[in-house]
Amino acid sequence: ILNVEQSPQSLHVQEGDSTNFTCSFPSSNFYALHWYRWETAKSPEALFVMTLNGDEKKKGRISATLNTKEGYSYLYIKGSQPEDSATYLCAFNSGYSTLTFGKGTMLLVSP
Amino acid sequence: EPEVTQTPSHQVTQMGQEVILRCVPISNHLYFYWYRQILGQKVEFLVSFYNNEISEKSEIFDDQFSVERPDGSNFTLKIRSTKLEDSAMYFCASSEALLSGASNNEQFFGPGTRLTVL
Numbered sequence: 001i002l003n004v005e006q007s008p009q010s011l012h013v014q015e016g017d018s019t020n021f022t023c024s025f026p027s028s029n030f031y032a033l034h035w036y037r038w039e040t041a042k043s044p045e046a047l048f049v050m051t052l053n054g055d056e057k058k059k060g061r062i063s064a065t066l067n068t069k070e071g072y073s074y075l076y077i078k079g080s081q082p083e084d085s086a087t088y089l090c091a092f093n094s095g096y097s098t099l100t101f102g103k104g105t106m107l108l109v110s111p
Numbered sequence: 112e113p114e115v116t117q118t119p120s121h122q123v124t125q126m127g128q129e130v131i132l133r134c135v136p137i138s139n140h141l142y143f144y145w146y147r148q149i150l151g152q153k154v155e156f157l158v159s160f161y162n163n164e165i166s167e168k169s170e171i172f173d174d175q176f177s178v179e180r181p182d183g184s185n186f187t188l189k190i191r192s193t194k195l196e197d198s199a200m201y202f203c204a205s206s207e208a209l210l211s212g213a214s215n216n217e218q219f220f221g222p223g224t225r226l227t228v229l
Contacts, residue, residue: 005155027118032216036219036220042222043115043219043220043221043222043223044191044202044220046209046217046218046219046220047153049216049217057125057175070192089154091154096145096167097142097159097161097167098156098167098169099146099154099156099157099218100156101153101154101155103152103153104153
């Protein structure tokens with residue numbers, strides 16, 4: 001059974017704060033690590049697909065890093081805005097079609 | 112921008128009834144998936160589908176479940192005799208490819224159908 005864990009479970013920050021969350025996953029049979037942003041009643045939105053150890057990807061104020069040897073990925077949000085409030089999901093792919101998800105980190109950004 | 116759509120957004124049914132959840136994947140995608148999330152738990156893989164057949168399925172996807180691509184655009188999940196524990200958010204997803212590269216392995220999700228079994 002693949003175990004994907006995310007921390008913290010939830011986070012409440014003030015507008016302008018920078019924040020980061022962690023996703024840990026098995027370091028063996030790694031193929032890709034996906035990050036999604038999910039707002040209630042909307043489709044989970046793909047943020048990043050990361051495949052190479054040491055990868056760093058950026059989309060606006062959001063960035064992610066990947067360490068496949070130790071089995072973790074960080075997601076950073078610089079200068080959080082209220083519209084960043086969402087649940088951030090990571091999902092591990094071992095090369096088959098399935099994605100194994102973590103439970104998510106629920107972020108609330110207060111104005 | 113192309114997107115995955117799902118209907119209905121919310122379905123309430125009685126235990127033992129059959130339900131069909133519908134999805135329209137992105138039009139040039141070839142791989143289709145169903146996931147579900149029971150309230151408070153992780154999103155779980157159910158099944159993947161390619162070339163009109165199931166390519167992978169999880170232990171959850173037992174004989175009560177079936178999938179079909181009845182025409183060129185729809186992808187459906189049928190639960191034959193619903194149980195209370197089938198209550199969950201069901202997500203459909205699609206991808207352009209399977210393993211050939213990181214960018215086109217990306218799975219695009221629909222907004223989900225919340226199934227409530229009474």
